[in-house]
Amino acid sequence: xxxxxxxxxxxxxxxxxxxGLIFGILFGFLLQKGGATKYDIIAGQLLLTDFTVVKIxxxxxVTGMIGIYAMKAMGWVKLDIKPGGWSINVIGGMIFGAGxxxxxxxxxxxxxxxxxxxxxxxxxxxxxxxxxxxxxxxLYPRLDRGILKKGYFGSTxxxxxxxxxxxxVVLPVSALIALLLWWMERAGL
Amino acid sequence: xxxxxxxxxxxxxxGAGIGILSWFSFLFAKQPISCSTSFARTxxxxxxxxxxxKVQEKAYYQKFKLIVDWQxxxxxxxxxxxxxxxxxxxxxxxxxxxxxxxxxxxGNPLLRxxxxxxxxxxxxxxxxxxxxxxxGHGISGTLQLAVSSWISAICFFIGGxxxxxxxxxxxx
Numbered sequence: 373x374x375x376x377x378x379x380x381x382x383x384x385x386x387x388x389x390x391x392g393l394i395f396g397i398l399f400g401f402l403l404q405k406g407g408a409t410k411y412d413i414i415a416g417q418l419l420l421t422d423f424t425v426v427k428i429x430x431x432x433x434v435t436g437m438i439g440i441y442a443m444k445a446m447g448w449v450k451l452d453i454k455p456g457g458w459s460i461n462v463i464g465g466m467i468f469g470a471g472x473x474x475x476x477x478x479x480x481x482x483x484x485x486x487x488x489x490x491x492x493x494x495x496x497x498x499x500x501x502x503x504x505x506x507x508x509x510x511l512y513p514r515l516d517r518g519i520l521k522k523g524y525f526g527s528t529x530x531x532x533x534x535x536x537x538x539x540x541v542v543l544p545v546s547a548l549i550a551l552l553l554w555w556m557e558r559a560g561l
Numbered sequence: 562x563x564x565x566x567x568x569x570x571x572x573x574x575x576g577a578g579i580g581i582l583s584w585f586s587f588l589f590a591k592q593p594i595s596c597s598t599s600f601a602r603t604x605x606x607x608x609x610x611x612x613x614x615k616v617q618e619k620a621y622y623q624k625f626k627l628i629v630d631w632q633x634x635x636x637x638x639x640x641x642x643x644x645x646x647x648x649x650x651x652x653x654x655x656x657x658x659x660x661x662x663x664x665x666x667x668g669n670p671l672l673r674x675x676x677x678x679x680x681x682x683x684x685x686x687x688x689x690x691x692x693x694x695x696x697g698h699g700i701s702g703t704l705q706l707a708v709s710s711w712i713s714a715i716c717f718f719i720g721g722x723x724x725x726x727x728x729x730x731x732x733x
Contacts, residue, residue, distance in 0.1 A: 391590060392631035396638015398582055399594060403639065404646035405567070406575030411659035418718075418725035427572035428579065429700055435580025436704035440587055449587040454693055454702055456709020461698075464691025465713040469720020471687055473728060475680025476659065478695040479688060480596040482681075483636050487643030489655045492662075496674035500681020502604035505597075507682070508689035509605060509621035515690070516620070530706040541706055553573070 400484050409484030411476035411492070418473050423561040427553065434549045441542045451529065458523030475500065568650045583701060590631055593705070595697025597688035598625055599633040604685070621689075665733040691716075 400409075406428045407413045416422030443449040472478055475497045477485050482501065485493035508515075530545075531538045564570070579594075586594050605627045609616040617627050647653040657670035666672060688694040691713045693702060699717060702710020 388590070388631050389629065389634045392634030393638040393641075395582065395586055395590065395594065396635035396640075397642035397645070398638075399579065399635065400639035400642025400644075401646045402570075402575050402578045402582070402642075404643040404652070405570040405650075406572055407569055408575075409643050409647075412661040415659070415661050415725060415729075418721040419729055420722065424572050428576040429695075431573045431576025432579035432583070432700050433576075433704045435577045436583040436700065437580075437706065439580065439584040440704060443584065443588065450591070451705050451707075452587075452591075452593050452701075453705060453707045454698065454709050456692065456707070456712065458712075461691055461709050461712040462716050464687050464689075465698075465716025466687070466720035467683055468687030468691055468694065468713075469717045469722075470724040471680045471683030471685070472695070472717060472721040473680070473724035475677050475684050476662070478596075478684065478699075479600055480636075480639060480694065480696040483596070483639035484643035487640040487645075488647045489653050490659070491655060491657045492659065492670075492673050492677045496677030497681040497684075500678035500683075501600050501685035501688075502607060502681075503678075504682040504685025504687075505601040505604040505689050506608055508686050509601065509619055512619070512621040512689075520690075525708065528708045530708060530711070533708055538706075545706070 396483075399480070400487055403481060403484040404488055408481050409477075409488040409490075411485070411490065414478075414481060415473070415476045423556055427556065430549045430553055434546050437542055438546060441538050444538070453527040453529055455524075455527040457520065457525055459519050459521075460524070463519070471500075471504070566649050566651075568652055579700065580704070583704060592631065593697065593701030594635065595632060595693060595701055596636055596639075597685075597694035597697060599630075599636045600685060601625055601689055602627055602629075602633060665729055687720075 403409050407424050408428055413422055413424050417425035440449060444451060477493050477497055479501065482493045482497050531541045534541065583594055586592060602625060605616060605622045609627060616622065658668050658673045662673055691698065693710065693713060695717060698710040698713040703714050
């Protein structure tokens, strides 16, 4: 299902590993301060009673997107687009969503939940994730020859799909997100 | 430095902070912030300990080698960062059963552990099927306007909202 080289080839020297650790510490600190390391907040989002998670994600997306596309325009960074397909992203996404609701954490926030002291994350959830990924690795050759090929469209971005300048998508999407956040505040969510 | 000991920051501030962190991860690490691949690598490493070197010959672990890389350390860092934040604000809890779960299903830790494990199996399997999770697709992919990530992120929430409704309004 993946046609590009994976990031296995990237350097994994000591500096690189320490850098990853520092990024993780900052990310984990932010997730905990936002409340996203807590089951009640995440399950509350999926029950549509607490909108913290969506507020964090949308403000991260709008901030990140404007910066990344500005740096791309300057030639400072290259995008890293995951290849995908209808069966990969829709079926995988729905299975993920079911697990997201039952576990109440995702792979990033479960690491944060463990640091926060939640034992259901550290014992039950973590072992479950390892079992789920091992099961996928076991079935991968068969899935990769079959269902994962259905509706494959590779690595593409919305501006490429619509054949327009990047900013003709970045600016309207930013405006829409800002409007949505404003509306959520106004509605008291 | 009082803000470091605050229990909560505004979700907008936290989100903007994560967005800015993503600028630097592209700039310095040449890669987006993502998490779920590291869980697959760790799972393979554990299986290798239990079943021997033949595990790393599996096609999936040829694609995602059983190594400790930048992203693997990122996940370790998340545990430490969250621990530090919780410690500073006195928000560190050793808790088996989350309050919301307890309000619907009672305080039995074994029931919660089994549910979390089954949830984890779906989550891990789905994340590898979709080739990313809430960070890799949900934040890093959508902010790059990747088509695969927008579809995935929307499906994470559709699947999650339907399953949460089923769990809390039909089963409970």
